[in-house]
Amino acid sequence: MILEKMSYDVLFQQSNLGIVVLNPNFTIVDANKTYLKAVKKSKAEAVGKPCHEIVWGYAVPCLLSQVGFECPLVQTLRTGESAHVIHEYHVSEDQARYFNIATYPIRDRNDKIVRVIELWRDITKEFSSRCEARVRRIETDMKKLIQEDRMISLGKLAASCVHEINNPIQGLLTFSHLIQMILEEGVPTKENMENLKKYVSLMSGELERCGNIVSGLLSFSRESPVEYTYMDINEVLNAVISLTHHKMELADIRPDKRLSPEPLMIMGDANQLQQCFLNLIFNAVEAMPMGGELSIISERDSVSENSRIEIWDTGCGIRDEDISHIFDPFFTTKEEGEGTGLGLSIVYGMVKNHKGDIKVKSRVGKGTSFTLTFPSL
Ligand SMILES: Nc1ncnc2c1ncn2[C@@H]1O[C@H](COP(=O)(O)OP(=O)(O)O)[C@@H](O)[C@H]1O
Ligand SMILES: [Mg+2]
Structure with missing residues (x-):
């Protein structure tokens, strides 16, 4: 019996799970080193005090609205079943640790709950790396959606730009016919030379317009950092x-x-x-x-x-x-x-x-x- 008690003591104290034994009136009966380290209290400070005071500094049991979840101890006392929550515990203003907290009822011979054991498992590392992976996934999804939206906009632009490019192309066609006609007449006269110069310069203007539209569309479609x-x-x-x-x-x-x-x-x-x-x-x-x-x-x-x-x-x-x-x-x-x-x-x-x-x-x-x-x- 003594040996068994010693084994339990070792398990209780050496466990890397935070363990706290509670009365149904919320007071702490016993707590191991891991739990006391997490809540930054000594055993003398914690034992006999209510858990809501030790963990949150509240004089009364935590409300859902204050802590963001229903206290698992309250759940266990209400349902008679074990309960569990994920708890965000602020070590300092900008640093939080995450604990998976599970409560288990201990009953007497009359099935009355006399103690509740609460186990705290520090899941900060696991939780943070999962959150980071999720954030990375959301960022990639977001990038894809943004690019998809750009492509949709590009489609809408392209439809109207086809018309816009068509106008200068009509102009280019007309000028190239005019130039052809002049050249077919043989060596151009002085007047025709002037016309040729004018048509070529108008054509450059139209070509520039087309080029601007196309490069505008191209730069818009590009996925740029x-x-x-x-x-x-x-x-x-x-x-x-x-x-x-x-x-x-x-x-x-x-x-x-x-x-x-x-x-x-x-x-x-x-x-x-x-x-x-x-x-x-x-x-x-x-x-x-x-x-x-x-x-x-x-x-x-x-x-x-x-x-x-x-x-x-x-x-x-x-x-x-x-x-x-x-x-x-x-x-x-x-x-x-x-x-x-x-x-x-x-x-x-x-x-x-x-x-x-x-x-x-x-x-x-x-x-x-x-x-x-x-x-x-
Ligand atoms: N200028 C606007 N006039 C009227 N409704 C608008 C206007 N802008 C946005 N909306 C409304 O907001 C909704 C969402 O817009 P948006 O996110 O651009 O998606 P989509 O245009 O694909 O529907 C539109 O479906 C429309 O009901
Ligand atoms: Mg829209």
Whole structure:
């Protein structure tokens, strides 16, 4: 018997599990070294005191609202069964340890619970490495979604750019016919020489236009690493407006561009911002199937010095019951195949990456405005 008791004592004291024996009134009867080390108390300080005081410093048993989970001891006393929770224990202000806590009831001959044994297993390492792996997975998924969203935007752009490229191509064809005709006449006259020069220069202009459209599309489709540089938001807005102006024209939308006369410098990633503004403009265009007006305004707030960009449309507006969901991933009111519900969640994430803010105001049947704010440097 003595030998058995000694074995239990060794197990109790040497276990790398924190072990605490409790009374049903929450007071600590006994605790091993591992438990006392975790709660940073000596045995004399802990024994006889209630566990809620030792662990959390509370005078009364912990409430779900205070600690974020139902106390396993309370659960065991209520159900008569063992219980378990994961407990985040703050060792210091910025350092937490995670414990898997399990409680087991000990009963007397009349089946009454007389003690509860609580086992604390430190799972900080395991938990942190799983969290890190999960975060890495979310980051890769996010990158994939962002790229997918870029490809969708690219598809939408390409459709309108095909029209835009077609115009200069028609011009090129006409000029090349004219040049051919002059050359077929033999040695050009002085006047024809002047015409040839004019046509070639007009052709270069048209070719440049095509080149700009294609390189705009190419640079947009490229998956580029995030790079924060000192940059002018107005430049990004101008690039996005020139990429989308034909799409607006086709949809009978009048753009009203009012950019601040001075550059709006922020620390930003031009690709991310371009994707944000494109998504907002596409949404506005899609909200005005019968045409309308799209205002793009940028300015520096005179008080806070923050950069403010407003994009507002005279489209269908957003219903009150939808407005709190529009930034949720996969929330869409569009028909299948027309909307993925990704755009605004990506915009939200990117604005937050820039330590910025996004606000929406909308009235059904009147229109919607999105206001983005970016901190001054
Ligand atoms: N400018 C806008 N006008 C009206 N509704 C809008 C506007 N922008 C966003 N929405 C609403 O928010 C939803 C989510 O937008 P988004 O995340 O871009 O996904 P998607 O455009 O693929 O539906 C849209 O389906 C639409 O209901
Ligand atoms: Mg969208």
